[in-house]
Each structure stands twice: as structure tokens, then as C-alpha cells.
Amino acid sequence: MRLVATGLLVAMAGLFLATRAFDHAHPAIGYVRAFAEAAMVGGLADWFAVTALFRHPLGLPIPHTAIIPRNKDRIASTLAQFLRDNFLTPAVVARRMQRVDMARAAGRWLADPGASRGRLRAGVGRLAADMLEALDQERLGGMAKRALADRLRALEIAPLLGRALATAMAENRHRPLLDGIVHWAARVLDANEHMIRTMVHERAGSVLRWTGLDETLANKIIAGLAKLLGDMAEDPNHPLRAKAEEGLAQLAHDLQHDPARRAQVEGFKNELLDNPALADWWLGVWESGRAALLRAARDPDRMLSGELGDALRQLGETLQSDARLADTINRFVRRAAVGAASDYGDGIVRLVSDTIRGWDAETVTGRLENAVGRDLQYIRINGTLVGGLVGVAIHAVDALL
Known part of the structure; x- marks a missing residue:
């Protein structure tokens, strides 16, 4: 664009010189000459104005030129x-x-299987894998274990357990637990009949063993226990179940309000946290989780094709519909x-200001000129053409007068 603007200025100069030789050949030549003369003036004036923004025209230190380099810090x-x-x-x-609408944009990205493909996902996967491999796993695992242990030590779990148990009983969600205990007891009884018979036989007197009444007594005991468990399984209002519920309700109350029971639970919790076996188990869980994350990061296509991908797509649909x-x-x-x-x-903004101040004058000039230079050359072109038209108008007025 600079070449076009300069070429137009040179063309106007050539046209001006050419029309001087034929000035009296025809009255219209005067209008062409006036156009070329005024166009040169307009083009030169706009060239000076545009150049003065970035540097001294022709290298001359004319006042109020090279405006941008001189005012770099103020800019x-x-x-x-x-x-x-x-x-x-x-x-x-x-x-x-x-x-x-960030939520629905994220939803569309997650719901569309093709939206998550490409360099972005691969790059994120490589970055995650590199970070996981670069970290000191023993130290990181130890930090995570200590953080979890500290959080659990600071948390008093007895009131939480008590409220959870009380809420479950209020909503009758404890009954499946009692049913499970009753059925488990029935299976234990069936599996250990021989043990009961042996115990009765060993503790019975010689008379009972000689008469065979020990076997009868063992059968009665087993049958009675089996009937008791069967009745408890069939009758939700069985007295023993009521007693069990009373015990659970009392336990829920003690967990929330009895200092001795709460201290007992806290002691058990702390003993469990101090157990080396729990620490080894946690480190094993951590290592398994880290290995799973590494596999997922190295193969994001496989990860997103499974249950995690389905979950992400479902999440994306939910974000769009909810x-x-x-x-x-x-x-x-x-x-x-x-x-x-x-x-x-x-x-x-301080980063922007400090960065521009750190540039030298030539860098600032070059970057701004590259950003707006094309439009500035259009100013030169327009100045040349508009100047020419003004020259024609002035010549016309002069001819009429």
C-alpha cells in the first residue's frame, strides 16, 4: 500500500509536468493540470502527516514529528x-x-464426541501424564495420606454416625439391615448345627447320653432357634426386633449426646488411623488410582469410549437441558x-504498561505501523485524490470569475 500511495503521488507529478507542455492546447488541460497540482500538494501533505507519526520526515528533526517514539511511555x-x-x-x-453461556457451551463440548477430539485433548492428556510422572509419588502419596488422616482426626464422627442412624430409623431404612442380620443368623445356624449338637452332647450327663435325650435336646434347641429367626424374619413387629430397634435408637442417642460413647468412638477412630495396615492400604489405593490416571491420560480415546465417556456425555446433555x-x-x-x-x-494493566515501556522506540514504531499502516496509506491515497478534486473546484471557480 505504501508503493501504491507513492506511485500515485509520482503519477500526479508526471501528469503535472506533462500538462505544462500542453497548457494552451485546450481549456480542459487547465483542469487536468489543476487536478495534478492539487493532488501533489494533498499527497505530500498527507505523506508528511503519516510519516510524522512514526519518524522524522526525510530524517529532519522537525518539531512535533516522530510522535509515537517520543511519547512511548505516555502511550x-x-x-x-x-x-x-x-x-x-x-x-x-x-x-x-x-x-x-459458559455452562451450555461446556455441555455442547462434552455431549459431542467429536468436540473433545484433536490436539487439545491429546495435549492435555500428555501434560497430565507428564505431571503425574514428574511428581515424587512417595512424597505425594504421603502428603495425601497425612492430609486425609489430619482431616479425619479433626472430624468428630460419632455425632455424624448418630444423626445418620437416627435419620435412617426415622425413614425405616434400617429395616433391610435388620432383615439381613436375621437371614445371616439363620444361615449361620444351618451351617453350624453339628457344633450345637456336639456342645449339647459334651455337656449332657451320662444318663442323658445313655438314653439319647441329648440328641432330642439338641434338636429342640436348633428347632427353637430356627423358629425364632423365622418368626423375626416374617414379622416386622416381632418383640425381639423391637428390642433391637430400641437398642439402635439408644445407640443413635448416645453417639450424639453421651460424652463417654463419643470418646469411645473417637478412640477407636484414632486407633484405626494409627494402624500401619490402614496406611499401607491407603498407599495401595493411591498407587492404583495414580496408575489408572496415567492410563487414562496416555489413552484419552479409550478412556472416553467407556463409562467415563458416557458419564461426560450425560453431563454435557444435563448442562444443556437443566x-x-x-x-x-x-x-x-x-x-x-x-x-x-x-x-x-x-x-x-501493569503488565501491559511495563511491556510497552520495555520495548525500544523502533519496536513500538514497527508494531504500530504494521497494525495500522495499511489504513494510513489509504489516507495518503485519499488525500491525493481529494486534493486533486479540490484543485479542480478552485480552478473552475477561477475560470468562471
Whole structure:
């Protein structure tokens, strides 16, 4: 564009010289000459104006030229303040984020199997795998184990267990547990009949053994226990079940309100946390989880083709269809963006200002000229043509007068 603008200026100069030789050949030649003369003036004036923005025209230190290099630091401060006042204020960010539907955009990305393919997913997978492999696994596992243990030690679990048990009993969700205990006891009885018979036989007197009454007594005991368990299984209001429920209700109350019971549970919890076997188990779980994460990171296609992929796609569909969930996520994203603008806006604009101040004058000039230089050359072209038209108008007025 610079060559076009300069070429047009040279063409006007050539046209001006050519028309001087034929100035009296025809009255119309005067209009052409006036156009070329005024076009040269307009083109030269706009060339001077455009050049003066970035450098000294013809290298001459004319006052008020090379404006951008001389005011580099002031431009940096003004640009930074412009960004701060018009883009990074919480009000502007909040207004902009009102129009951003981040939840449904994420939902579309998750729901479309093809949307998660490509270099982005592969790059994220490689980054995750490299990070997992670079970390000290023993130290990281130990840190995670200690963090979990500290959280569990600080958490008093007895009241939580008590409230959970009380809530389950209030909603009759404890009855399947009692049914399971009764059925388990019946299976234990069936599997250990011989043990009961042996115990009765060994403890019976010689008379009972000689008469065979020990066998009869063992049968009666087994039959009575079996009938008792059967009645408990069939009758939800059996007295023994009621006694068991009373015991569970008392346990729920003690877990919440009895200091001795709560201290007993806390002691058991701490003993369990101090058990080396639990630490070994946790490290094994951690290593298994890390290995699974590494496999998933190295092969994201396989990971997303299984249950995790189905879960992600279902999540994406939910984000698109559930308006309440989408609004909640969008509200969170909006608040996070506003908070980031409030907390880090000054740092961002300071980065812009310091970066521009750190450039030398030639760098600033070159980057700005590359950004707007094409339009500036159009200014030269327009100045040449408009100047020519003004020259024609002035010549016409002069001819008429």
C-alpha cells in the first residue's frame, strides 16, 4: 500500500509536468493540470502527516514529528489506563459475562464426541501424564495420606454416625439391615448345627447320653432357634426386633449426646488411623488410582469410549437441558471472572504498561505501523485524490470569475 500511495503521488507529478507542455492546447488541460497540482500538494501533505507519526520526515528533526517514539511511555500509561477503565472493571466484566453461556457451551463440548477430539485433548492428556510422572509419588502419596488422616482426626464422627442412624430409623431404612442380620443368623445356624449338637452332647450327663435325650435336646434347641429367626424374619413387629430397634435408637442417642460413647468412638477412630495396615492400604489405593490416571491420560480415546465417556456425555446433555444447573454454573463463572478482574486487573494493566515501556522506540514504531499502516496509506491515497478534486473546484471557480 505504501508503493501504491507513492506511485500515485509520482503519477500526479508526471501528469503535472506533462500538462505544462500542453497548457494552451485546450481549456480542459487547465483542469487536468489543476487536478495534478492539487493532488501533489494533498499527497505530500498527507505523506508528511503519516510519516510524522512514526519518524522524522526525510530524517529532519522537525518539531512535533516522530510522535509515537517520543511519547512511548505516555502511550503505555494511557493504553494501560484505557484497558483498566474500559475492559477490566468489575462492572464491565459482569455486563459482558451476562451474555456468556459458559455452562451450555461446556455441555455442547462434552455431549459431542467429536468436540473433545484433536490436539487439545491429546495435549492435555500428555501434560497430565507428564505431571503425574514428574511428581515424587512417595512424597505425594504421603502428603495425601497425612492430609486425609489430619482431616479425619479433626472430624468428630460419632455425632455424624448418630444423626445418620437416627435419620435412617426415622425413614425405616434400617429395616433391610435388620432383615439381613436375621437371614445371616439363620444361615449361620444351618451351617453350624453339628457344633450345637456336639456342645449339647459334651455337656449332657451320662444318663442323658445313655438314653439319647441329648440328641432330642439338641434338636429342640436348633428347632427353637430356627423358629425364632423365622418368626423375626416374617414379622416386622416381632418383640425381639423391637428390642433391637430400641437398642439402635439408644445407640443413635448416645453417639450424639453421651460424652463417654463419643470418646469411645473417637478412640477407636484414632486407633484405626494409627494402624500401619490402614496406611499401607491407603498407599495401595493411591498407587492404583495414580496408575489408572496415567492410563487414562496416555489413552484419552479409550478412556472416553467407556463409562467415563458416557458419564461426560450425560453431563454435557444435563448442562444443556437443566436450566437451573446451567444458571448456577454461569453465575459461578461470572462471579469468578468479576473477582479475577477486581483482584488482578491492576496487575494485568501493569503488565501491559511495563511491556510497552520495555520495548525500544523502533519496536513500538514497527508494531504500530504494521497494525495500522495499511489504513494510513489509504489516507495518503485519499488525500491525493481529494486534493486533486479540490484543485479542480478552485480552478473552475477561477475560470468562471
